[in-house]
Amino acid sequence: MILLYMRWMGALGIALGWLATAAARTNAPAGARLALELAEEGQYAEAALEYRRLALAASDPAERGGWFWAAACASLRAGQWQPAPALLDRAEDADSRLKPPALLLRAEAAAAGRDHAEAAYYLQSALAESRDLDFRTYAVRRAAGEQVRAGRLAEARQLLEGASEPEPERLAVLADYARGRDKRPVVGGLLGLVPGLGYAYSGEYANGLRCLILNGLFMGAMAYSAAEDQWGAFAVISFFEITWYSGSVYGGIDAAHRRNRDRRGRCIEAVEGSAAYAPDWRRLPIVSLTFRF
Numbered sequence: 001m002i003l004l005y006m007r008w009m010g011a012l013g014i015a016l017g018w019l020a021t022a023a024a025r026t027n028a029p030a031g032a033r034l035a036l037e038l039a040e041e042g043q044y045a046e047a048a049l050e051y052r053r054l055a056l057a058a059s060d061p062a063e064r065g066g067w068f069w070a071a072a073c074a075s076l077r078a079g080q081w082q083p084a085p086a087l088l089d090r091a092e093d094a095d096s097r098l099k100p101p102a103l104l105l106r107a108e109a110a111a112a113g114r115d116h117a118e119a120a121y122y123l124q125s126a127l128a129e130s131r132d133l134d135f136r137t138y139a140v141r142r143a144a145g146e147q148v149r150a151g152r153l154a155e156a157r158q159l160l161e162g163a164s165e166p167e168p169e170r171l172a173v174l175a176d177y178a179r180g181r182d183k184r185p186v187v188g189g190l191l192g193l194v195p196g197l198g199y200a201y202s203g204e205y206a207n208g209l210r211c212l213i214l215n216g217l218f219m220g221a222m223a224y225s226a227a228e229d230q231w232g233a234f235a236v237i238s239f240f241e242i243t244w245y246s247g248s249v250y251g252g253i254d255a256a257h258r259r260n261r262d263r264r265g266r267c268i269e270a271v272e273g274s275a276a277y278a279p280d281w282r283r284l285p286i287v288s289l290t291f292r293f
Helices: 002-027 030-040 044-057 061-077 084-094 096-112 116-127 133-149 153-161 168-179 185-191 197-201 205-227 231-272
Strands: 276-279 289-292
Touching (some): 030 044, 061 084, 084 096, 133 168, 133 231
């Protein structure tokens, strides 16, 4: 009986939630319903336009600020980060209480523009604007990740050390990354003068062996065709060997860049983890965020 009662209550709760959502949609302005449907369908560029129209039509400052924030968020989700800062300026001008969530979007826009130091600055500024634990945990991890992207490991370590919750595992990963050494692309290119050695310098031994074999085969064919006075074949083989040989040099450079990028990426992935947030589109123009870790 108890189990049956719990199932009945659970079903009732789901039904009431669905009815509340349906009622909210019915009572919402037509533009808000359209924007919600577009956002839930992933059509964020179109949703951003609808949210902006709602903001321009709103008379209440808090409502207007919420709609402008939603327009900036939808623009970023659509991959259009350039309009976001101006929209966020208007959101904060309308309602100064939106500063904490606006800072998160400003950080997203800066990161999309590859200004990682600025993204970290916005995330660190957000820490001073909220006491919410989930908000602060997200901001710390993302700010530390942006500092790593910017090459500022000391600042990343300070952020993790000052976190509300201890972050020993992330600090250990950051320390391991700091102790490691990046490969130098110039060295990789110079070593690539010996076919395959540039790849081996960055740990790409399979590519190095492949490069050595191919260059060895073409060089052998060049020597053979020259010894047999087959100068036409020698010219053709030499053309292809120049391509393979230059590929050894450039490959050594690229391998060093790949190795450094992959090493940094693994560190950032460990520091940030799966930290993410999503707005509750149904509650707009009230800005409500849900964080995931």
